Amino acid sequence: MAMLAVRGGMPTSLLSCSLSTVDRQRLSSIAHSHHPIAAPIFGVNVNRLLRRADRRPAARILDLGCGEAAWALQALAHYPDGHADGVDVSRYALERAAAAAAERGLADRLTLHERDARTYVPDGDYDLVLCVGSTHIFDGFAGTLQMAGRHVNSDGILVIGEGFWQVPPTPQALAALDAKPEDFTDLAGLVDVAEQAGWTPVYAHISDAAEWDNYEWSWVGSLTEWALDNPGHPDAAEALAVAREHRDQWLRGYRNLLGFATLVLRHT
Incomplete structure (x- = not known):
């Protein structure tokens, strides 16, 4: 989901923070180096979600905003004869994805595909389409249901990871996320939006506080360590500032207020 602007997260501002002159995609890739899932979810729960989405051994899989393709690669472990397409604009993330695929013998x-997921035109429909923490690509949850959902075949599964308000947002949370209250609904509201768009949840995982803390500390820590290990790099000082700003926004802003739900959806 990449929490505030690129992959891996959710809103469109946490991940990018205040990256002004540095390469946002590169720093996002560094920030996710210890957490390639790029969403506040433990690996065991990724597997649980993929098991619930299991449809057929030779499934065709599509991951939109795939980042390092952690979800797509793990899905291939559940579909021994399947094939996956991963779409993202970040060449840094895709380079890591290619390396991970080669290391796991899945190349x-x-x-x-290095391209904007909004313009991806596939060759046929997919059995499983993933868009976890990347709904900003399609301007939010409703847009993702429509745009990502069009790639799902009639018997297929759509898995979307999206943020929601666990409790009404405070002014500090809204400022940290650069968000308005209406940018997210509550959990029941997510289900309502899905059903109104013709999708029925058959399973969901709601990320807990431990998953959130692990994700955020991994994001901040990875970027901080890189900056401290490369003090002479021209981007080191700004990377360290971005990590500190993100940490402050999280701890003083949206921690325990913003939730994350990953929904397994079927056509109604």
């Missing part, structure tokens, strides 16, 4: 079963 021939994963095709990576």
Whole structure:
């Protein structure tokens, strides 16, 4: 989901923070180096979600805003004869995805596309479409249901990870996220939006506080460590400032207020 502007997270401002002159995609890739799932979810729960989405051994899988393709690669472990397409604009993330696929012996079963997911035109429909923490690509949850959902075949599964308000947002949370109250609904509201768009949840995972803390500390810590390990790099000072700003926004802003739900959806 990449929490505030790129992959891995959710809103469109946490991940990018105040990156002004540095390469946002590169720093996001560094920030996710210890958490390639790029969403506040433990690996065991990723597997649980993929098991619930299991449809057929030779499934065609599409991951929109795939980042390092952690979800797509793990899905291939559940579909032994399947093939996955991963779509993302970040060449840094896709380079890591290609390396991970090669290391796991899955390079021939994963095709990576460096392009805007909004313009991706596939060759046929997919059995499983993933868009976790990347709904900003399609201007939010409703847009993702429509745009990502069009790639799902009639018997397929759509998995979307999206933020929601656990409790009414405070002014500090809204400022930290650069958000308005209406940018997110509550959990029941997410289900309502899905059903109104013709999708029925058959399973969901709601990320807990431990998953959130692990994600955020991994994001901040990875970027901080890189900056401290590379003090002479021209981007080191700004990377350290971005990590500190993000940490402050999280701890003093949206911690325990913003939730994250990953929904497994079928056509109604």
